[in-house]
Amino acid sequence: MSTIARRTFLGRLLAWWSNPWGQPRFLVLFAWAYVLWSLIPVAVAVMFGFNDGRSRSAWQGFSLRWYYQDPDFSVLHDPSLRDALVQSLKLAGLTMLIATPLGVALAIGLARWRGRGARPANFLMLFPLVTPEIVMGVALFLVFVHLFGFVQLGTQAQLLGHVTFTISYVVIVVRGRLFAVGREYEEAAIDLGASQWQAIRMVLLPMLAPAIWASLMIAFAISIDDFVITAFLTGDQSSATIPVKLYSAARAAPSPALNALASILLFASMLAIGIALSVMRRSRKKEGAQGSAVEDFARLEL
């Protein structure tokens, strides 16, 4: 093929297609088809958040009315939608800040514990992963009503529930990194005169940093997407989160403002991930690690 043809995308595509020794065509098509299938419905949903009319299925023109222009029903002006957004973000932020330290400490402890309590503790940590959310939601509600009455339904209860559900995920994420890191570096530091605490603080934790970042992200994501547990622990509407609003509105007559709301959440999450990934990348560069942060995250080998 001529070099000119090779430079254009179409030219490269044709070259690839006709090359019998190149990448397997079926797999490539399949993978990209999957990505399209996975994301197109979401793109459509985001698109209708910008719809000019009330319809969520018939495109009526581009408009930002559902975001801030419509004086009654846009996300900015409808207090219930706005509050839901704030509540979702607040809850997710607090969850990640509480669940991550607890989970990191738990992961370290479980990985190194040699005593008899280790196995039951490990089992305890795995248990929430096995438990369907509806079980947890109902159970937590009852606990806060009948036993721990000093906890208010609403943000307090939701936070406690979210953290409980999230700790185990943090442990799983950090654990992978712990096993990869091993104990040599700490041992070396101790041999060189550091105390146990100093070794942990100045050697182990920095080495766990990518996993800790990933845990923050995962805790945030789990909390912001959670609906079953949150719904059961909601006090009044001021503590309703976006998923709760989406589900209840889905059973009524949803308006494109919901699409806008969910889109805002999506953009916020993407921003959060972008920040986290770039931080991860910077810390990995300091370590001299190869490859991409995204890949390592995907491998859970942070």
Add this chain to the structure above:
Amino acid sequence: MSKQADERGVVGERRWLWPSFALPGVVWLIILFITPLYVIFAMAMGTTDPIFGDTLPVWNPLRWDYATFGEVLNELFTGQLGLVFLRTLVYVVVATALSLLIGYPVAYYVARHAGRYRVLLLLLIIAPFWINYLMRMLAWVNLLSTDGYVNQILLFFGVLDAPREWLVGKHETVVLGLVYGYVPFLILPLFAALDRIDPRVIEAARDLGASPAQAFFRITLPLSSQGVLAGCVIIMLPMFGDYYTATLLSGSPKTNMISKLIEQNINASAGGSTGAALTIVLMVFVGLLMTYYLYSVARATKEARS
């Protein structure tokens, strides 16, 4: 050397050090996880409030009332309830199998062949984690309505003669909904497992005369089996607890999963103990699954060590 160090413990390390790290998390889980589970039992064996007619938990195990639980078990093994459980199982197994069929090639491609597009693809595959599950499902409700794009496209290509009612009690819609919802959670562990396979092992097999297909089935697939198992467990567990997918995609009792029955009972005042009893049954079943997984992981680890 490292193995010995692990067993011996670092010199000077105090025995309470690592357990004390684990303590806050363990205490939290005991207070906010184990206790609520006990409440489920207290509800399942509870009594009825004479005024409001709902279930009150009974804390003392000696006073537990097993009548409701017995009824539920009875219904399960001899009555219709077993059918719902079976249906849930079938949905989950089929959805998981389909997810595997879809997810494995994608993970394989990204792990082994994606080249310059690897990071991009990974980002696109991870993206659904941060998009609300319900929003993704609602998008499909839109697309699958009688005059939605799916029908339009299928009609256009002649696959259908008339618009199909996707959202009226169709098993396939619910299963596809589950697949759509959970397949991203499967692809990541699969990717991790496939990525860990040293490409030189495959090259060696090819050098020794294996065809690509043989190399795949006899090397790659077995080596990725732990990841496959992990991924399947990761998506099967939440699928068992899912009740909103079927509710959104089909309003018919024909497709009700067990969690929907739990939700209906819990949300009706008189159904508290039935709902709690059903929950226990569900937990036991899911627990068996998880135990099998843990056992096979432990066995694999032991094999790897020896």
Add this chain to the structure above:
Amino acid sequence: MSRREALRLMAGAAAAGGLLAGCGSGSSSSSAAQVVVGTREDPVKQPLYDDNPMIESGLEPEKGPLKVYNWADYIYTRVLKDFEDEFGVEVELTTFYNLEEATRKLRTGKVDFDVFVPTAEIIPKFVAGKLLQPLNRDYLPNLKKNVWPMLADPYYDRGSRYTVPYTVYLTGIGWRTDMVSEDIAAMDNPWEAFWDPQNRGIAGLYDDYRETIGVGMYRSGITDINDDKSGDLAASRDNLVELTDLVDIRYTIDGAYAKLPEGVFGIHHAWSGDMVNAPYYMPKGGDPAVLRYVWPPKARGGAGGYVSNDSLAVLKGAEHPVLAHMFLNYMLDDKVAVKNFGWNAYQPPINALKPDTLVSDGMIRENLASTVIEQDDFEMGQTPQQLTPEQDERWLEAWSRVQQGG
């Protein structure tokens, strides 16, 4: 065990014998609570309790904010804003989607709402559970003045000790003439239409066991859904199970006012207010004239169907009880009630709102004239009542069986 639970269990033990006392004595009693259910034939006074006193007369209203706990989309926010302007306070509206959730939250005693909107059936147990406080009618002059006599002094709460009425509604059937060819209003038993195979894929019923088990009973000609005389429940259950495969029935909660106008359903179980609302949910290009409604007790064969009302009440833990009383009185004002009706589409039992002029005044479309409710309708249909816990369990069991879809 908390003190609250202990009290409740003691009260429960006392009440166990007298669960469905048909006649109220009107005298106050102490903490032993009784669930007192009235019927039109046998009206009752709700008991007053010493530990649940009403507020004094002539008090100044509190500064607010007034906290109203209501069903979602059931009160016009403009009406709330007008109250804010008139009384110089803030109003906070909190909504719920299902009554169980609301009851649970109220029973925890940890929410501090002032005003609640109970349905007629739950009032007896809410009173017995001491969730409502008795009303001081000195603050409620509009009650006798504006409200239908039969609801100003209702059978379930003689003397309006705890509640004032809010809206009235019927439970019937809504359909579209462009999707269903049969004239359902002309049928002997309109409920039979759900079992018509021609309506396959376009039929919907409410996802509510009380209402829909009732529908199963109506189909078999049973009109009393406040009881489950032998064989009734089984008949209903079998009827409903049949529907699953016969017409691909679906259970929804928004089917009538949202999905019926959208064309997702052709025939749906419908409250009258939902149908009044439906034309506004018609998508662009749709013709609201195709919508119809029938209340089966008015059909030829006098089939089953019920008529009921929702009420307003002041919660026991209210922090602004005086303001709450004034709010109740405000909602019973002629103009306010009509303005609210214009938005939430559920008819208020206000004398000024004459049923015969609702259509001619354009508040209700002509093709939906059958959604209008008159006082005499309470004689034709049945009013639903709270079931006993044992009945409730049996109903729920039957419903579970239907929901298993086998």
